[in-house]
């Protein structure tokens with residue numbers, strides 16, 4: 001995805017804020033601070049590329065330091081991005097990023113996913129939040145019936161899918177991760193109880 005110089009500058013500003021705040025509130029594993037651009041931001045950029053047809057509201061569940069939600073909001077000014085994050089200090093960080101980057105299309109919801117008002121989002125993302133079986137209940141609460149969930153999973157994703165299929169039915173396409181061998185992005189729709 002080719003982006004403007006202004007967009008690259010905003011992503012660089014976001015990376016700088018992650019570096020500045022990480023020692024105090026542990027937004028990303030300290031061992032990966034040297035890989036903010038090559039791993040964390042790149043991970044979110046590949047999602048934006050896959051989800052090019054996204055429109056309307058995008059909810060990022062358990063957004064933490066804003067991955068992938070903040071990057072999506074920077075790359076896609078046309079989307080309304082809702083960042084659900086229960087931790088107050090991380091929510092304060094996200095508000096700071098939104099202010100510093102003038103991200104008019106992003107909003108923080110400082111609540112637990114299971115307590116937040118239903119969002120009826122057209123798209124949902126989640127990265128490093130919970131096993132797929134648990135994620136399904138979160139997604140089911142906030143996704144529109146015709147919406148798509150983009151779930152970023154590690155190398156154990158196949159076992160998670162098998163476990164989730166005991167309780168849930170869903171349509172799924174898988175996309176190999178460009179940043180981590182054996183990891184995958186699961187594109188999931190038509191979620192219903194098994």
Ligand SMILES: C[S@@+](CC[C@H](N)C(=O)[O-])C[C@H]1O[C@@H](n2cnc3c(N)ncnc32)[C@H](O)[C@@H]1O
Nearest residue numbers: 062063064067085086087111112113127128129
């Ligand atoms: C491991 S972090 C991942 C953060 C980010 N998505 C990333 O990839 O870097 C999980 C985040 O989800 C938040 N979280 C966990 N359970 C939650 C819940 N039920 N409701 C809202 N936030 C939750 C935690 O506070 C934490 O910031």
